[in-house]
Amino acid sequence: MMNALIFLILFPLFISLLALFLPRALPGRKVIGTIANAVLCAVPIYLLFATLDQGPSYFRLESGLINIGMLVLEVLIAAYIIYLSVRAKRYLPVILVVVQLVTMLGFEFSYGHSIQVEHSMFLDKFSIIMALIVGIIGSAICLYGFGYMPEYHEHHPEVKDRRNYFAFLMYLFLSAMFGIIFSNNLMWLFFFWEVTTLCSFLLIGYRDDKASRDSAFRALNMNLIGGVVFAFGIVILFVSSRTMELDKLLLLDQGVVLLPAVCFAFAGLAKSAQFPFSSWLTGAMVAPTPVSALLHSSTMVKAGVYLILRVSPVMENTVAAQMLTLIGGVSFLVTALIAISQSNAKKVLAYSTISNLGLIVACAGVNTDAAVWSALLLIIFHAVAKSLLFLCVGIIEYKLGSRDIEDMDFLIMRLPKLTAVMMIGMAGMFLAPFGMIISKFVTLKAFINTNPVMAIILAYGSAATIFFWTKWMGKIISIRHGETEVREHEVSNWEWTTLGILAVATVAVCIAFPFISFHVIDPYLMQLFNTVPVVDTFNILIVFVIMFGLLIILPLGLFYYAFINKDYKRVGTYLGGGNISNITYEGAMESSQPIQIKNYYLEKYFGEERLFYIGVFVSLTLIFIMFGVTAI
Amino acid sequence: MNTIQEMFQVWSMLERMLAFVLLAPLLGGLIAGIDRRVSARFQGRYGPPVLQPFYDVLKLFRKERIIVNRFQNFTMVLFLIFTIFSGALFFAGADLLLTIFSLALAGTFFVLGGFCVGSPYSHLGAEREIIQQVAYEPMVILMAVGMYQVTGSFKVSVIAQYQSPLILYLPGVFAGFLYILTIKFRKSPFDLSMSHHAHQEIVRGMTTEFSGPTLALIEIAHWYENVMLLGMVYLFFAFNPWLGIGIALLTYLFEIFIDMNYARFKWQLTFGSSWLFTAVAGVSNIIVLGLMKI
Numbered sequence: 001m002m003n004a005l006i007f008l009i010l011f012p013l014f015i016s017l018l019a020l021f022l023p024r025a026l027p028g029r030k031v032i033g034t035i036a037n038a039v040l041c042a043v044p045i046y047l048l049f050a051t052l053d054q055g056p057s058y059f060r061l062e063s064g065l066i067n068i069g070m071l072v073l074e075v076l077i078a079a080y081i082i083y084l085s086v087r088a089k090r091y092l093p094v095i096l097v098v099v100q101l102v103t104m105l106g107f108e109f110s111y112g113h114s115i116q117v118e119h120s121m122f123l124d125k126f127s128i129i130m131a132l133i134v135g136i137i138g139s140a141i142c143l144y145g146f147g148y149m150p151e152y153h154e155h156h157p158e159v160k161d162r163r164n165y166f167a168f169l170m171y172l173f174l175s176a177m178f179g180i181i182f183s184n185n186l187m188w189l190f191f192f193w194e195v196t197t198l199c200s201f202l203l204i205g206y207r208d209d210k211a212s213r214d215s216a217f218r219a220l221n222m223n224l225i226g227g228v229v230f231a232f233g234i235v236i237l238f239v240s241s242r243t244m245e246l247d248k249l250l251l252l253d254q255g256v257v258l259l260p261a262v263c264f265a266f267a268g269l270a271k272s273a274q275f276p277f278s279s280w281l282t283g284a285m286v287a288p289t290p291v292s293a294l295l296h297s298s299t300m301v302k303a304g305v306y307l308i309l310r311v312s313p314v315m316e317n318t319v320a321a322q323m324l325t326l327i328g329g330v331s332f333l334v335t336a337l338i339a340i341s342q343s344n345a346k347k348v349l350a351y352s353t354i355s356n357l358g359l360i361v362a363c364a365g366v367n368t369d370a371a372v373w374s375a376l377l378l379i380i381f382h383a384v385a386k387s388l389l390f391l392c393v394g395i396i397e398y399k400l401g402s403r404d405i406e407d408m409d410f411l412i413m414r415l416p417k418l419t420a421v422m423m424i425g426m427a428g429m430f431l432a433p434f435g436m437i438i439s440k441f442v443t444l445k446a447f448i449n450t451n452p453v454m455a456i457i458l459a460y461g462s463a464a465t466i467f468f469w470t471k472w473m474g475k476i477i478s479i480r481h482g483e484t485e486v487r488e489h490e491v492s493n494w495e496w497t498t499l500g501i502l503a504v505a506t507v508a509v510c511i512a513f514p515f516i517s518f519h520v521i522d523p524y525l526m527q528l529f530n531t532v533p534v535v536d537t538f539n540i541l542i543v544f545v546i547m548f549g550l551l552i553i554l555p556l557g558l559f560y561y562a563f564i565n566k567d568y569k570r571v572g573t574y575l576g577g578g579n580i581s582n583i584t585y586e587g588a589m590e591s592s593q594p595i596q597i598k599n600y601y602l603e604k605y606f607g608e609e610r611l612f613y614i615g616v617f618v619s620l621t622l623i624f625i626m627f628g629v630t631a632i
Numbered sequence: 633m634n635t636i637q638e639m640f641q642v643w644s645m646l647e648r649m650l651a652f653v654l655l656a657p658l659l660g661g662l663i664a665g666i667d668r669r670v671s672a673r674f675q676g677r678y679g680p681p682v683l684q685p686f687y688d689v690l691k692l693f694r695k696e697r698i699i700v701n702r703f704q705n706f707t708m709v710l711f712l713i714f715t716i717f718s719g720a721l722f723f724a725g726a727d728l729l730l731t732i733f734s735l736a737l738a739g740t741f742f743v744l745g746g747f748c749v750g751s752p753y754s755h756l757g758a759e760r761e762i763i764q765q766v767a768y769e770p771m772v773i774l775m776a777v778g779m780y781q782v783t784g785s786f787k788v789s790v791i792a793q794y795q796s797p798l799i800l801y802l803p804g805v806f807a808g809f810l811y812i813l814t815i816k817f818r819k820s821p822f823d824l825s826m827s828h829h830a831h832q833e834i835v836r837g838m839t840t841e842f843s844g845p846t847l848a849l850i851e852i853a854h855w856y857e858n859v860m861l862l863g864m865v866y867l868f869f870a871f872n873p874w875l876g877i878g879i880a881l882l883t884y885l886f887e888i889f890i891d892m893n894y895a896r897f898k899w900q901l902t903f904g905s906s907w908l909f910t911a912v913a914g915v916s917n918i919i920v921l922g923l924m925k926i
Contacts, residue, residue, distance in 0.1 A: 410750070431740060432733035441729055445786070448777055452922030455777050456770075456915050460907070463769035470740055470762050474747025478755070479701040539727050546717070546734065553713070557706045568697040573751035574840055597755045600763070605903075 001050070002059040005121055008043055008131065008178040011036070016171030020164050030146050030494075033167075037139035040174070044135035048128050052519055056124030056527060058184060058247065063120050070191045071108060075101065077198055081220070090217050096224035103231045104190075107238070115187075115244050122184040122247060125524035129376060130181040130306055133383045136505065137298040138174045140498045144391050145170060145290040147494030151398055152288050159207050166206060170294065173199040177299045181306060184246045186234055193230060193267070193303070197223040200300050203291045204284045215283035222277045226270025233263025250313055261314040262630045264307055265324055266623065272304025272357045274331045275619035278612070281354060285346040289394025292346060296353045297387035302379060305360045309375060312364040313528060322451070323626035325365030327619050329457040331358030334615035336464035341606040343599070345393045345403045348468055349386065352429065355461065356382045356436070362454060363443055369525045370446040370533035374439035376521050380509055381436050385428035388502040392422045395495055399487045406598060411476035414486060419476050421503045428506045430469045433543040438513060442533060464606075471599045478597070481570070481582060510547060514540060649720040652859075656719060660855025661685045663862075667888055674892040689851055695844035700749045705846045707745030712853040714738035719860040725789025728776045735857075739765055742838070742850075746825075749841040757837025761825035763899050767906035768812035774914040778805040779867065781921040788867070797871045804917030806868050810883065811909045815902070816861050818854070819887050821894035822902050858884075 015036045022029055051057070078101045085093040145167070153161050176199060179192030197220065205216030237260035238244055241252055249257055273281035281301065285292050295301065308324070315321040332355050339351035356378060363375035395418060396411070397403040412419040427434045440462065447454040509516065522532045572579050575595060578586035587593035643651070665682035672679025681687075699705065718734035721727075743765070746758030780786050782801045783794045791798070799806055815822040826837035834840075839850060862880040869876035897905075 432737045437733055441733070444729065444773070444777070445780075448780055448922075452777070452781070452918050456774065456918060459770040459773040459777065462773065463766045466736065466740075466769060467762055467766045470743055470765075471759065473740075474744055474755075474758055474762075477744060478747050478750040479703065480750045481701060536727065539730055542721065542726060542730055542734075546714075546737070549717075553710070557709065558703065561702050561706050565702070568699045568702070570702075571698055571700065573700050573749060574753060574835065575751075576835075595752050597750070597752055600759045 001047075001057060001123065002061070002121065004043055004047055004050075005059070005123060005178075005182045008040075008135070009175055009182065011043075012040065012171045012175035012178065016168045016175065019167035019171060022164075024164060033146060034143065036171075037143050040135045040139040044128065044131040047123070047131060048520070051123065051125075051128065055523070056122060056247075058119035059121040059123075060118065061120040063117060063185070066120075067187065070188065071104075074104065074191060074194065077194060081198065081201075085217075085220075088213060088217065093217065093220050093224055096221065096228055100224065100228045100231050103228070103235060107231075107235050111238060114242075115238070116242075117185045117187075117244050119245060119247070120185040120188060121182050123182060124527065125520045126306075126309070126376065127181045129380060129520055130302065131178065133298045133302065133380065134174060134177045134181070137383050137387050137502070138177065138294065140501050141290050141293045141298070141387060141391070142167070142170050142174075143501075144293070144394075144495050144498035145288075147492030147498075148290055148394060149288065151492075155398055156207070158209075162206070166203075166288070169199050169203050170290065173203070173294060173299055177303060180303050186237070186244050186246060186249075189246065189307075190227075190230055190234060193271075193307075194227055196271075196300060196303055197227060200284070200295060203295075204287045206287055206291065212286040215280070215286050218283050219280040222270050222280045226267035226277070229263045229270075230267035233260040233267070236260045236263065246310060249311065252314075254314060254316070254318070257314050258318060258320065259630050261311040262320050262626060264311045265315070265320075266627075268304040268306075268308035268311075269327065269361070269623075270304070272301040272308070272361065273354050274304075274327055274358060274361055275334065275354075276616040276623070278331065278335065278354050278615070282347060282350045285344075285350055289390060289397070292350075293387045293390035293394070296349065296390060297383045301353060301357055302383065305357055305364065305375070305379065308361055308364045309372065312367045315365075316367055319629040320626045321365045321367060323365075323622045323629075325362045325451060325454060327622050327626075328358045328361030328363070328365055329454050330615055330618050330622070331355065332362060333358075333457050333461040333464070334611050334618075336461045336468075337606045338608050338611050339468040340464055341601045341603050341608060342468075343405045343601055345396070345405050345408070345472075346390070348405065348472065349389055349393065352465070352468070353382070353386060355465065356386075359440075359443060359458075359461075363446065366446055366450050366454070368446050368450060368533075369529040369531050370442050371450075372528065373517070373521055373525060373533045374442040374446065376524070377439040377513065377517070378436065378443075380516065381428060381439065384502055384505045384509055385425045385436075388425040388499065388506055389422065389429070391495070391499060391502065392418055392425065395491055395499075399490065405472055405475055408472075408476050409597065410478060410480050413479060416486070418491070418499070421499050422476060423473065424503050424506055426469055426473050428510065430465050433546045434506075434510045438510075438543060441539075442535065446533075475599060481572075507551075511544075645724045649724045652720050652723040653716060656716075656856050656859040657852055660852075660857075660859045661689070663858060663884060664855060667884070670885070670888050671892060674888070685851070685855075689848045692843075692848035692851070693845050697845060698843050700751065700841045704745060704749050704841065707741050707748060708842065708846050708849050708853075710741040711738050711745065712849045712856075714741060715853040715856050715860075719856050719863075722788055722860050722863055725787060725792065727786045728779065728788050728791065729773075729786050731788070731860075732772055732776060735860075736765070736769065738853075742853075745842070746838040751841050753835045753840040754838060756834045757825045757840065760834075760899055761838050763903050764815050764822065764825055767822075767903045768815045770907065771808045771812045771910040771914050774910065774918055775802075775805055775809050775864070778802045778914070778918055778921065781918065781925065791867050792870045795871055797869065799868045801921065802868065802917060804913040804920075808910050808914035808917075809864070809868075810886075811913070812906055813861060813865070813883070814887055814890055815906065817858060817884075817887050819891040821890075821897040823896060824899055824902060827896075 078097045081097050082094050149163050176192045176195035180189055183189040201216050201220040204219050205212050241256050270277045284295055335351040335354040339348050342348045360375045360378050363371040393403060399415060400407055429436055444455060444458055447458055525532045572582045575585035580586055580592055584592045584594050664685040669679040669682055714734060715738040718731050722731045743758050743761050746754045779791050782798055783791050826839050865880045865883050866876040869879045
C-alpha cells in the first residue's frame with residue numbers, strides 16, 4: 001500500500017521530467033502521455049477498492065535522506081523564486097521567501113535533530129477521495145491539454161512555444177498534490193505545499209506578457225503569505241508540543257495546538273482563494289485553459305480546503321472556528337453576488353469557484369458530522385462539474401473567438417454537442433437535484449442547528465447562484481431558426497475524450513453519491529466524530545426519482561420533439577408586428593433594424609469593485625479577530 | 633374541527649399525492665375564476681362566469697399549434713410536470729426543502745423556455761422572471777428554516793400537525809412570505825415577467841411565443857402552483873385547520889386587493905424591496921428564534 005502512495009507521488013514526477021526532456025517531435029509522446037494518464041486514474045481507483053473496508057493506515061518511512069533532499073530542494077526553489085522576482089523587479093516575494101527560508105532553516109538547525117516522526121505518510125478515506133479527484137480529473141485535464149495546446153499556440157503566435165515546459169509543470173503539480181494528500185509529516189506537507197505555489201506561479205505566468213506576469217506575481221505573493229504563516233505554524237506547533245504529525249495534532253490539547261491550527265487554516269484560506277485572497281484566482285484566468293481547470297477543480301484550491309478540513313476538528317467550539325465559518329460565508333455570498341455582474345465566462349466560473357469553496361470552508365468551520373459530510377460531497381461535485389465547464393469554455397473561446405457570455409447566443413445551434421455537455425456541467429453546479437444541491441440541503445440543516453446567520457447567508461447566496469447560472473444557461477440554449485454554423489468538427493478528439501470522461505463522471509457521482517457516502521465519507525466521519533449524519537432515506541428516494549425521471553424524460557422528450565412531433569406550424573418570432581425577417585424588423589423611415597438580445601448584469605447593484613472590497617475588508621477583520629482571540 | 637387532520641392521517645401518502653394531482657387544478661381553476669370575478673367587481677365591472685378559466689383552457693387546447701422552434705413546448709411540459717411533482721410532494725407531507733428545490737427546478741425550466749425561443753420580448757420576460765425568482769428565493773428558504781427552527785423538522789407532515797400556532801413564533805417570516813407571495817401569484821405590482829393584463833410593455837413577456845395547448849399547460853401549472861402556495865400559508869395556521877383554510881383564502885383575497893391597488897413596479901424596486909423586506913422581517917425573526925434556542 002505504501003508503495004502505491006510513493007508511486008503516485010513519484011510517477012507524475014517521472015512523467016513530468018519525461019515531458020521536459022523528450023523531444024517534441026517524438027511520435028510516441030502522446031501515447032506515453034495517454035498511458036501515464038490511464039495509470040494515474042487507475043491507481044487511486046485501486047486504492048479505493050483495496051481499502052474499502054479498512055480504517056486509516058499509517059506508514060513509517062526511513063526519512064533522514066528524504067528530509068535533507070527536501071531541504072535542499074526548498075532552498076533551491078527559494079533561490080529560483082528570488083531570482084525570478086529580482087529579475088522582474090518585484091521585491092515583496094523576495095522578502096516573503098527570505099522570511100520563510102530563515103524560519104525553516106533556523107527551525108531545522110535548532111530543532112532538526114530532535115524531530116521524531118513516527119509516521120511520515122498515511123492514507124484514509126479523505127485522502128482517497130482527494131487522490132481520486134487529483135488522479136482522474138487532473139489527468140483528464142492533462143489529456144485535454146494534448147489537443148488544446150497546439151491550438152493555443154496557433155491562436156497566440158506571440159507566446160513562446162514552451163509546450164514541454166508546460167507539460168512538465170502540469171505533471172509536477174499533480175505530483176505535489178499527491179504529496180500533500182498523503183503526507184502525515186507536516187514538514188513534508190509544507191514542502192509539497194510550496195511546490196504547488198511555485199507551479200501555479202509559473203503556470204499562470206506561462207504567456208509571459210505583462211498581464212500574466214502581474215497575475216502570476218499576485219498569486220505568488222498571496223500564496224507566499226500563506227506559506228510564511230504555515231511555516232510559523234509548524235514552528236509554534238513543534239516548540240509547544242514537540243509534534244510534527246498531522247494525526248497526532250488532533251489528539252493534543254486544544255489550548256496547545258489552536259494557534260498552529262489557525263495558522264494552517266490561514267494558509268488554507270490563501271490557497272483556496274477565500275477572501276481576502278480571492279484576487280489571485282480571478283487573475284489566474286490569463287493562463288491557458290487547462291491551467292485554470294487544474295487550479296480550480298482538482299488541485300490548488302482543493303489543497304487549501306483539504307488542509308482546512310484536516311485541522312478544523314482542532315478548532316472545535318472556538319471563536320476561531322466561528323470566524324472561519326463567517327469568512328467562508330462572506331466569500332460564498334459576496335462572490336456569488338459578484339458573479340451576477342460578470343459577463344466574462346471564465347470570470348463567472350472563477351467567482352463561482354470561490355463561492356463554492358466558501359461554502360466548504362464554512363462547513364469546515366461548523367465542523368459537525370453533517371457539515372463535514374456535505375463539505376466532502378461539495379468537493380467531489382465541484383471538482384468534476386467545474387473542470388468540465390472550464391474545459392468547455394476553453395473550446396468555445398477558440399471556436400467563437402470570445403469568452404464573453406454575450407457572444408454565446410445560439411450556442412446550441414453552433415456547437416450542439418458541446419452545449420449539451422455544458423448543460424450537464426451547469427446542472428451539476430446548481431440545479432436540483434443534481435450534485436451541489438444535495439450537499440446544500442444537508443449544509444442548510446447543519447447551519448440551522450449551529451449558526452442561523454449562516455442559514456441566512458446560504459438562503460441569499462443560493463438565490464444569487466440561481467441568477468447567474470440560469471441566465472447563462474438561457475443564453476446558450478436560445479434557438480434562432482437558420483443559425484447553423486456548426487464548427488464542432490474542429491474540436492480535437494483529445495478534447496472530446498476529456499469532455500466525455502468528465503460529463504460521464506458528473507452524472508456518475510450524482511447517481512453514485514449514496515455509495516460514495518456509505519463507503520467513503522461515512523467511515524471517515526466515524527473516525528472523526530463517531531457518528532454519521534442521518535440522511536432521510538425517503539428524501540434520497542425522491543432525489544433519485546427526480547434524477548432518473550429527468551434522465552429518462554429528457555432524451556425521450558427531445559427525441560419526440562425532434563423527430564416524431566409533426567403537428568405544428570412554425571412562424572417567426574414576434575417583433576412588434578414589423579418583421580422583415582426573423583432577426584430584423586421595420587423601424588422608422590422604412591429602415592431595417594436588427595434585433596439584439598442581451599442579458600442583465602445589474603452592474604449597479606453587484607458591481608465587482610464595489611462588492612469585492614467589502615468582501616476583503618470584512619474578511620480581513622474576521623481574520624484579525626480569528627488570530628487575536630486565539631493568541632490571547 | 634380536526635376532520636382535516638384526521639383525513640390527512642387516514643390517507644396514505646400516495647392517496648394524498650393523487651388527490652392533489654386530481655383536485656388541485658379544479659380548485660386552482662375555481663380560485664382563478666373567483667379571482668377574476670372579484671377583480672372585476674373592484675373595477676366596477678360584472679366580470680366573467682366563475683368557470684371562465686376552465687372554458688379558456690379548454691378552448692386553448694383546441695387551437696392551432698404555432699411555434700417558433702421545435703423544442704420550446706418541451707420546456708413547458710417539464711415545467712408542468714415538476715410543478716405537479718413538487719405540489720404532490722408537499723401534500724404528501726414530504727420534506728419542505730425538497731419541495732422548494734423541486735419547485736425551483738420547475739421554475740428553471742419555465743425560464744429556459746422563455747430564453748430558448750430567442751424572441752426579444754420573451755427574452756426580456758425571462759430575464760425579469762429570473763429576477764423575480766432571485767427576489768423571492770431567500771424568503772422561501774427562510775420560511776422553511778423558520779418552520780424547522782420551531783418544529784424541529786422539515787417534514788410538511790410534521791409541521792402540519794404541530795400543535796401550537798406556528799404564526800406566533802413566525803410572525804416576521806409570515807409577513808415576509810406574504811410579501812413575496814405577490815410575486816409567486818404573479819400579481820401586480822410584481823407581475824413583471826408576464827401579465828394576464830393586455831397592457832404590458834413587453835407584450836406577453838415570457839409567454840409571448842407560447843400559444844394554444846402550451847399556453848393552456850402554463851395556465852394549469854399556475855393553478856397547481858397557487859394551490860401549493862396556499863398550502864404553505866395554511867402551514868402557519870395548521871394548529872387549527874379551519875382557521876388555516878380561512879386565512880389561506882383571506883390571503884388570496886388580500887393579494888387580489890393588492891393587485892387592484894398597485895401599478896406595476898420596476899424590477900429594481902421589486903428586487904430591492906423583496907430582499908430588504910426579507911432581511912427586515914424574515915431574517916430578524918430567524919435570528920430571534922436562533923437566540924431563543926441557545
